[in-house]
Amino acid sequence: MEGITHPIPRTVEEVFQDFKGRRAGLIKALTIDVDKFYQQCDPEKENLCLYGLPNETWEVNLPVEEVPPELPEPALGINFARDGMQEKDWLSLVAVHSDSWLLAVAFYFGARFGFGKNERKRLFQMINDLPTIFEVVTGNVKQPKDQSATHNSSKSKSSGKMSRQSEPQAKGMKTSPPPKEEDESGEEEEDDEQGATCGACGDNYGTDEFWICCDVCERWFHGKCVKITPAKAEHIKQYKCPSCSNKRARV
Numbered sequence: 032m033e034g035i036t037h038p039i040p041r042t043v044e045e046v047f048q049d050f051k052g053r054r055a056g057l058i059k060a061l062t063i064d065v066d067k068f069y070q071q072c073d074p075e076k077e078n079l080c081l082y083g084l085p086n087e088t089w090e091v092n093l094p095v096e097e098v099p100p101e102l103p104e105p106a107l108g109i110n111f112a113r114d115g116m117q118e119k120d121w122l123s124l125v126a127v128h129s130d131s132w133l134l135a136v137a138f139y140f141g142a143r144f145g146f147g148k149n150e151r152k153r154l155f156q157m158i159n160d161l162p163t164i165f166e167v168v169t170g171n172v173k174q175p176k177d178q179s180a181t182h183n184s185s186k187s188k189s190s191g192k193m194s195r196q197s198e199p200q201a202k203g204m205k206t207s208p209p210p211k212e213e214d215e216s217g218e219e220e221e222d223d224e225q226g227a228t229c230g231a232c233g234d235n236y237g238t239d240e241f242w243i244c245c246d247v248c249e250r251w252f253h254g255k256c257v258k259i260t261p262a263k264a265e266h267i268k269q270y271k272c273p274s275c276s277n278k279r280a281r282v
Contacts, residue, residue, distance in 0.1 A: 053083035
């Protein structure tokens with residue numbers, strides 16, 4: 032249950048920052064902290080909800096008792112479905128409901144503080160530029176086709192910021208295959224690094240950040256999102272992201 036202790040957003044930019052913070056917390060619950068989240072959703076307990084908080088944290092708790100609630104409430108009773116379906120399907124279901132809840136909260140603030148047509152449109156465009164929680168959790172983050180061909184080389188450069196400098200060139204971002212025809216001039220196309228997204232938080236690739244690739248699902252992650260430092264990565268022969276590790280552990 033969420034207490035109103037965070038500053039209430041009143042502008043488009045503030046509402047979007049609130050959205051991003053809650054979204055980051057929900058993604059963390061469904062990916063990095065999935066074991067802890069799974070355990071807290073005990074079907075023997077009462078109706079539980081998954082809350083994303085503006086400070087990028089999450090909590091599983093009972094719904095608020097206030098009627099009507101101060102904010103729109105997330106899906107109720109997510110714990111009851113946990114043992115009745117496969118884990119990946121259950122996580123996907125929670126992700127879909129979390130996406131719906133985030134939109135409800137954002138546009139609640141917009142309605143409360145009188146956003147006009149242009150402000151609502153701008154807010155939706157800012158939200159729509161981010162992958163949904165469902166896309167991040169299921170690994171179905173879509174990227175433009177014209178960007179996918181250049182990811183293979185771009186991720187292995189940038190002053191050694193990416194881990195496994197030789198391997199990513201071979202397997203790349205697992206999107207569409209590189210074009211077979213080369214430019215007649217032989218000049219290499221300019222790297223387009225913004226197409227890559229972190230498999231944990233969904234944010235775009237940045238040259239000033241350390242990234243690491245999962246050797247199982249071949250998705251890229253911020254080192255900070257999966258708690259891997261460049262020094263630690265040097266001693267990892269085969270890296271498995273939290274989602275892939277959990278899948279094998281629960282078989």
